[in-house]
Amino acid sequence: MAAKASRAAFGEALIELGARDERIVTLDADLSKSTMTARFAKAYPSRAFNVGIAESTMIGVAAGLALSGRIPFACSFACFLVGRFETIRVSVAYSQAPVKLVGTHVGIAIGEDGYSQMGMEDIACIRALPNIPIVQPADELETRQAVAYAVEHPGPIYLRLTRQNLEPVHGDGYRFQLGQAEVLRPGSDVSIAASGGTLWNSLEAASKLAADGIQAEVLNIATIKPLDEETILRSAGKTGRMVTVEDHSLQGGLGGAVAELLAEVMPTPVKRLGVSGFGESGDPKGLYAKHGLDPEGITRSVRKFLNR
Amino acid sequence: MANLDLARLQGIARKCRVQILRMLTHAGSGHPGGSLSVIDILTTLYFNRMRYDPERPDWEDRDRLVLSKGHCVPAQYCCMAKAGYFPESQLITLRKLGSPLQGHPDRMMVPGIEAATGSLGQGLSIAVGMALGLKLAGKSARVYCVLGDGEIQEGQVWEAAMSAPKLGAPDHHLDNLCVVLDYNGIQLDDHVKKILDLEPVADKWKAFGWPVLDIDGHDIAQIDKALDQAESLKGRPTFIVAHTVKGKGVSFMENEPEWHGKAPKPAEAIRGIREIVGEPVPSWVAPVISELEQLEKK
Numbered sequence: 001m002a003a004k005a006s007r008a009a010f011g012e013a014l015i016e017l018g019a020r021d022e023r024i025v026t027l028d029a030d031l032s033k034s035t036m037t038a039r040f041a042k043a044y045p046s047r048a049f050n051v052g053i054a055e056s057t058m059i060g061v062a063a064g065l066a067l068s069g070r071i072p073f074a075c076s077f078a079c080f081l082v083g084r085f086e087t088i089r090v091s092v093a094y095s096q097a098p099v100k101l102v103g104t105h106v107g108i109a110i111g112e113d114g115y116s117q118m119g120m121e122d123i124a125c126i127r128a129l130p131n132i133p134i135v136q137p138a139d140e141l142e143t144r145q146a147v148a149y150a151v152e153h154p155g156p157i158y159l160r161l162t163r164q165n166l167e168p169v170h171g172d173g174y175r176f177q178l179g180q181a182e183v184l185r186p187g188s189d190v191s192i193a194a195s196g197g198t199l200w201n202s203l204e205a206a207s208k209l210a211a212d213g214i215q216a217e218v219l220n221i222a223t224i225k226p227l228d229e230e231t232i233l234r235s236a237g238k239t240g241r242m243v244t245v246e247d248h249s250l251q252g253g254l255g256g257a258v259a260e261l262l263a264e265v266m267p268t269p270v271k272r273l274g275v276s277g278f279g280e281s282g283d284p285k286g287l288y289a290k291h292g293l294d295p296e297g298i299t300r301s302v303r304k305f306l307n308r
Numbered sequence: 309m310a311n312l313d314l315a316r317l318q319g320i321a322r323k324c325r326v327q328i329l330r331m332l333t334h335a336g337s338g339h340p341g342g343s344l345s346v347i348d349i350l351t352t353l354y355f356n357r358m359r360y361d362p363e364r365p366d367w368e369d370r371d372r373l374v375l376s377k378g379h380c381v382p383a384q385y386c387c388m389a390k391a392g393y394f395p396e397s398q399l400i401t402l403r404k405l406g407s408p409l410q411g412h413p414d415r416m417m418v419p420g421i422e423a424a425t426g427s428l429g430q431g432l433s434i435a436v437g438m439a440l441g442l443k444l445a446g447k448s449a450r451v452y453c454v455l456g457d458g459e460i461q462e463g464q465v466w467e468a469a470m471s472a473p474k475l476g477a478p479d480h481h482l483d484n485l486c487v488v489l490d491y492n493g494i495q496l497d498d499h500v501k502k503i504l505d506l507e508p509v510a511d512k513w514k515a516f517g518w519p520v521l522d523i524d525g526h527d528i529a530q531i532d533k534a535l536d537q538a539e540s541l542k543g544r545p546t547f548i549v550a551h552t553v554k555g556k557g558v559s560f561m562e563n564e565p566e567w568h569g570k571a572p573k574p575a576e577a578i579r580g581i582r583e584i585v586g587e588p589v590p591s592w593v594a595p596v597i598s599e600l601e602q603l604e605k606k
Binding site: 089151 | 372
């Protein structure tokens with residue numbers, strides 16, 4: 001498989017799933033060309049609803065559709081979607097409405113558009129709700145499977161998708177399961193937990209570290225909530241050092257979730273890599289370099305963390 | 309709906325008013341003013357309009373009610389208990405630890421509640437989605453949404469207002485949706501006119517593409533007629549402006565902002581209940597009064 005943005009894989013998967021299940025509908029707020037549901041709308045015009053630039057109403061309408069037997073995918077940029085947190089909190093979460101929330105354009109990786117368009121706090125917000133799982137797939141294969149799972153999931157769920165292309169990290173035999181992390185590369189000196197857009201960079205960093213004799217174990221945390229505690233604890237127990245890498249605010253995201261787990265169950269030194277402060281405009285590569293999320297930056301941080 | 313038995317419906321509304329005062333007094337908190345202003349609307353919906361089956365709250369063909377002004381859920385609980393969703397004896401557990409009767413509606417705890425509301429401004433969007441979902445499923449069921457007047461200061465209401473007359477077109481016009489505005493003129497802080505006047509409210513909804521009906525929200529015959537008209541209007545959802553009195557039926561609560569969110573003391577509740585039922589006190593009210601007298605002594 002070639003590199004592909006998870007938003008693109010999502011859009012394609014949804015068309016296939018839509019052919020099999022007519023309950024699937026999409027909701028957009030004037031960003032269907034960006035969230036990649038525009039082709040679904042072309043294929044199934046009577047099942048695609050663009051409510052205009054009105055995300056709160058999009059979410060509420062999705063809740064009503066879900067509560068009357070449809071399977072609605074409510075899609076927008078992660079920042080605009082989760083920005084309507086209060087509607088998600090009451091109309092979706094508290095109502096236990098099985099809405100499939102899809103947030104695209106996550107993190108500084110969107111680049112030139114700048115901070116106001118970057119999904120940077122969405123994990124922190126959704127994590128605080130008791131009943132919405134968070135899934136961040138890392139490549140086309142995983143995205144397709146995660147979307148198919150979202151259709152089957154009996155409650156609300158949040159999919160966190162990228163604008164940028166993602167290199168394949170999985171072989172054909174991979175099977176996504178909610179709440180299951182995977183050891184993509186075994187190692188003994190340090191664990192690196194990542195998902196989505198930062199997973200490939202973490203694998204690249206592990207290769208660089210290996211050349212210097214540091215064996216990094218790379219974990220794919222595709223489900224950020226609920227965390228696969230067993231896999232994380234097993235890895236941390238083996239390596240004794242945990243690094244988390246995410247394109248999200250340093251507060252409340254994957255790093256926060258992993259640190260909370262380890263602090264309570266098995267205190268382990270943790271280094272969180274992510275975005276501090278606001279994002280900014282720039283080319284995505286340059287932004288990743290600036291924030292230390294590219295393979296070189298991750299390698300540097302891991303070395304420093306290990307004093308090697 | 310045919311065979312409007314006004315006396316029966318007025319009797320139910322009167323009983324519900326008594327129950328509202330009773331349960332709020334037991335709870336020691338809650339929202340009497342808006343519960344009393346909306347009860348004639350809810351009574352008409354529950355007992356002369358909506359198709360539902362308390363034995364099967366998830367019956368797919370049921371009509372739906374989304375009480376967007378969720379703080380007035382005591383009024384809905386009274387109707388639901390009367391309809392048989394749960395025993396009337398449970399009403400006085402309102403807001404108590406362990407009771408399913410939450411201070412604001414909880415869909416999971418009370419079967420028959422269609423959506424969690426109470427965070428104002430959200431209910432109409434949900435109702436629009438339900439109306440659309442029913443149309444897509446080929447169901448003839450209807451969706452009712454009750455909005456508070458202060459509530460429509462929320463921007464999300466106007467997003468949904470803009471959307472509903474157009475969403476679903478051309479195959480699935482949302483003429484299965486009927487929205488009722490409980491226009492009692494008072495919100496938490498003060499009179500709506502003093503906080504943020506809504507006028508001209510009917511013109512605003514008309515401009516957004518809604519047929520608007522204007523009624524006295526305490527006249528059950530008028531409410532029922534408007535619901536009839538809404539049902540026969542094809543192609544668009546209907547908006548009913550129901551002019552109401554906050555605290556209706558209890559003289560010292562009527563049109564008083566302080567009774568938006570304050571529970572009566574037992575003596576006040578007894579006074580209110582006596583006003584509602586008149587003289588002589590009916591036999592079913594006597595035990596309620598003595599129960600509240602006991603509460604007073606505690």
